[in-house]
Amino acid sequence: MGDGRTTATTHEERHTGAGRARLHEAALRLFAEHGVSGTSLQMIADALGVTKAAVYWHYRTKDEIVLGVLTPVVEDLTGVVGAARARRGPRARTEALITGLVDVVVRSRMVYVVLAGDPFIGELLGKDERLRAVVEEMTDLIAGPGHDEAQRVSALMFLAGLVGPLNHPACAAIADDDLRRHLVDGGRRLLLTRAAAKG
Amino acid sequence: MGDGRTTATTHEERHTGAGRARLHEAALRLFAEHGVSGTSLQMIADALGVTKAAVYWHYRTKDEIVLGVLTPVVEDLTGVVGAARARRGPRARTEALITGLVDVVVRSRMVYVVLAGDPFIGELLGKDERLRAVVEEMTDLIAGPGHDEAQRVSALMFLAGLVGPLNHPACAAIADDDLRRHLVDGGRRLLLTRAAAKG
DNA sequence: GTCTATAATGCGATAGAC
DNA sequence: GTCTATCGCATTATAGAC
Structure with a gap:
């Protein structure tokens, strides 16, 4: 310290810089709007x-940029999955996953749009183990073996459905608390109520 | 006829060839898996x-390929929207849109994944009027003015949620009739039931 | 309807100066 | 931390032979 360098950064310390936050912000907005491949x-x-x-000073490849943007949310989701798994009974686990997942996606908003909605992520699942693990465990918890066909369809509807309100301009003005409540309500209706008899 | 040409095609007749169907099939599978920009x-x-x-003989630009793949479903959806609009009362319209939309997306499967899930489509909405119109009218019917905030969120969850089961390998083996039933049930629970009181 | 060949541009990624 | 300059390659798209 104290030398001429304004931002001392070794090769390993790059990820702690302030420029990384600006990069994440800009990349995320573009990823959510044009897709990863389209950015x-x-x-x-x-x-x-x-x-x-200058961008390459922070990350060596495009894949690393994507992972860098997703990592905070992936870690949050790992916590949610762990907490949900600690509950006993499939209904309690589903309820915990709904509220925990909604909490994470509303806090991050656009990150989940990329994580769950972008086709590029499918290719990344084969390259990053933590990413693959959390997506698989999350899906298994509410749509894995032990659930019937109808429940699996509902679960996949819920996981994909979260993307809709998150990236739609009509919902950008909704306050976090309200959006959270609506999404949780939707998740409960999809996953925790019996199907109505056909009319 | 009767001359040496095996497939007589003028510039305007290209879209009627049998090669177009094979092109649509191949392009659609790639679009759904890697995204439009990733293909x-x-x-x-x-x-x-x-x-x-050889591909360029059928279509002059990549945009036209995408539109060519989407067009049959866009036309189907236009019919669904028109039929739903003919109903009286918002609940009847919503019910008509759920069943009609599910019918179309199950028949086409991967097309809706591209139409509703691919970021590239957002860019196409500004270029193709019919595409923009049907997406806007469909959204307005169940999420437009006249519906409250909660209903709009549920509607966007439903529209985006259909993509989940459609492109997930776990649902590829589900018979069309069963998938249709599960999706309609999910749509009704999301859009036609009141939110349960918070526990 | 499909081919080879090519134009023009953009891409991800690297080297080295400052 | 950012720059200029560049490499090698893929991309969309076109021209013209068969």
Whole structure:
């Protein structure tokens, strides 16, 4: 410390810089709007007002940028899955997963849109073990073996359905508390009520 | 007829050829798996066992390929929206839209995954009027003005949620009739039941 | 209807100066 | 931490032979 460098960063310390937060912010907005494959490093660099090479100082590959953006939410989701698994009984586990998952996705908003909605993530699942694990465990908890066909369909509807309100402009103005409540209500109706008899 | 040409096609008749169906099939599978932006014309050509130039004989741009794949479903959805609008009362309209929409998406399966789930479509909405119109009218019917905040969130959950079961491998084996029933049940629980009191 | 060949551009990624 | 400059490659798209 005390030398001429304003931001001392070794190769391993890059992830602690403040520039990383701005990069995540810009990349995330572009990923959610155009998709990961539809977002070039040039677009990210332009949004930050820098060049591609500057972006590459923070991350060595595009995959690492995507993982860097997703990692905080992936860790939150790992906690939610663990807490839900600690409950006894499938209904209690489902209830815990609904409220925990909604809490995470509303806090992060656009991150879940990328995580659950972007086709590029499917390719990343084969490369990153933690990502693959949390997605698989989350799905298994409410749609895995032990649940019947109808419940599995409802569960997949819920997991994918969260993306709808999150990235729709009509819901951008909804306060976090209200959005959370509506999403939890929707999840309970989908997953914790019996199907009505056909009319 | 009777001359040496095996497939007589003028510039305007291209869309009636049998090769178009194979192209749609191959492109659709790739779009649903890798996303539109993640699918190159080379990948489509490889899947067909031909070269890129052969693909360009059918369509002049990638956008036209996407629109060509989506158009049959867009037309089906236009019919569903019209039929739903003919009903009187918001509940009847919602019910008609649920059953009609589910019918269309189960018949087409992967097309709706691209239409409702791919970020690239957002860019196409600004270029194709029929596409923009049907998406807007469909959303307005169950999530437009006249519905409260909770209902709008549920509606967007439903529209986005359909993608989940449709592209998940665990649901590929479900028979069309069963999948239709489960999706309609889920839609009714989301959109036609009151929210349960918080426990 | 499909091919080879090519134009023009953009992509992810690297090297090295400051 | 950011820059300029560049490499090698893939991309969309076109021209013209068969």
